[in-house]
Amino acid sequence: MYVYDQYDQQLLNERVAQFKGQMERYLDGKISEEEFLPLRLQNGIYVQRYAPMLRVAVPYGALNSAQVRKLAYVARTYDKGYAHFSTRQNVQFNWPELSQCPQILADLAEVEMHAVQTSGNCIRNTTTDEYAGVIAEEVVDPRPYCEIIRQWSTFHPEFAFLPRKFKIAVNSVPGEDRASIAMHDIGINIVKNDAGEVGYRVLVGGGLGRTPILGEEICAFLPEEDLLTYLDATIRVYNQFGRRDNKYKARIKILVKALGIDRMRELVEEEFNRIKEGEGKLTQAELERVKQYFTDPAYKALENEPAALVEARSDNKAFARWLERNVRAHKKSGYAVVTLTLKQIGTPPGDVTAEQLDAVADLADEYSFGELRSTHQQNLVLADVEQAELFALWQKLKALGMATPTLGLLTDMICCPGGDFCALANAKSIPVAEDIQARFEDLDYLWDLGDIDLNISGCMNACGHHHIGNIGVLGVDKKGEEFYQVSLGGNSGGNKADDASLGKILGPSFARDAMPDVIAKILDFYVTSRHEGETFLEAYRRIGHTPFKEAVYGKAD
């Protein structure tokens, strides 16, 4: 994991001091509400329905145990004892006092954490594969590139007031899209060319929100050292020519559509060609410097499938299930990648208590070299667990309520905070998630259904990624009442390259109490119509939209 040097720490300390001063001037009445807004947003502070919300950055999902303990401390000291993991791998606190935020940021800075650019019309937290560095399939570990992007984007002098927010994601697994890069303003696929050189296939103009669009290829192969200058050139074009008259048309996807991808490419390349050989060009020395923080930990020489594991698996069906669903192969023999699900019934997806955070930090120290990852599916990962320790770990996770063997299944939902917390939301989302979890808690049934992404957003801003759920649920407001629109066929990218798709709306929306029945009808139709081994998405794509629609609404005359 990256470790700050004196430069990184000094910048962060100066940021803490800057925001402390800004808050004081705001509280003294020297900065107006309107002028304070982007300052607090770029320090992670929203003003929500009931209280401010602080969004803490977890750059590309990487956490160490000291940071997790600090999050627990913040939850306990300044909040109501819990925290929420978001779909951008970040952490949100829903109940801090506005005036205490500078102190929280000072506390976080002690463990190299911050809330820099987690909101506002600037470059946001870069996301990547939560299994980065531990799976054999990747071209290279994407995390050093994410860290380089993080540093380049932090307090970028030119791009702090873009037309709209700007999100970058990085994938490094060939043939898969493990970071939903097609849904980002810029999606970076790390690839190797025929000569074996590392570079990037770059997509631009993807995004969810009101106008969901998949990114288009702007560069088929960008050499490794051209990363930052190409980003500078692209965002410089966007900063100048992106629309600023209407915030719903201000994302780069609208500019790309308006210009066409070819004209966009021309503009970017014109600027890129000017700066590409300049001092801004990334150096191999810098790549090496950052990569040294992401070398393998001190793995032991171990065999796969140790006797202790084999025995426990055959003795214990629940453990075997958890292994099958929540544990994944590691690049190193004798190790495994474990996902801790934050999707217990009765708890909003992604929520954890301070006690759970402390306990997870201890588990990271005991079983996984003191490190953790947060995922865009709102779960946590222990990436380097010895296979012989899996049974002991499972028992401890079960006691914490984090061993539900449902990773990737229906109840492993993505869900935004919704109308319970968020001032933007049209409708609540957490109660819908809870109703669905309660209705479909039978594990055998969930297992039989197999892989399904169910994503819920409380409004068109799509924080719950409803467009790319196999089943998507969107909260809408109809004359002051909450209704829910269902879409089918979305796909985040997942296991195949260029396979991302946007869901299609099924029909008129439903009242909240009807939602479990609606989901049940969709699932029943899938179960009775599927071919052997066919996932929900595969069946939907084969059968088509209309039969699913008729299964829910009945046949049209």
Add this chain to the structure above:
Amino acid sequence: MAKLINTTGLIQDTELTQVTLSEWQENSASLKGQSLELVLTSDQTADLFGEDADNFARISIEFPKFTDGRGYSAARLLRERYGYKGELRAIGDVLIDQLFFMKRCGFDTYALREDQVLEDAIAAFSTFTAPYQNDANDQRPLFRRRLN
């Protein structure tokens, strides 16, 4: 009245002949050789006149609202792409908390909005000691400046 400053304090204004971009484009032959200030609106990008930049003793770029960030790119392009060496002035909604960015993008004078506190503004120019990126004043990003 805005407070005219550089990074160290209040400064005196110099009188120049002000022209808009369209005035320049229509009358450049007769205007050439005069002491000119080009006054730019935020939607006028540097590529529209960059090659002519040397004709102006001063280019003033307007920030109609502090949240309109186009002026940052205009300034950098004038400095870095077109090699403009004259005075670059930020005008309009110029607030304390954007001064550090403006300085890095190549502005050297600032028409600070009237209600802004001078001491806080001067202090804001030294918010960060060693930023990560290259900018109009130093072409080296931190990774070329780092002493490890």
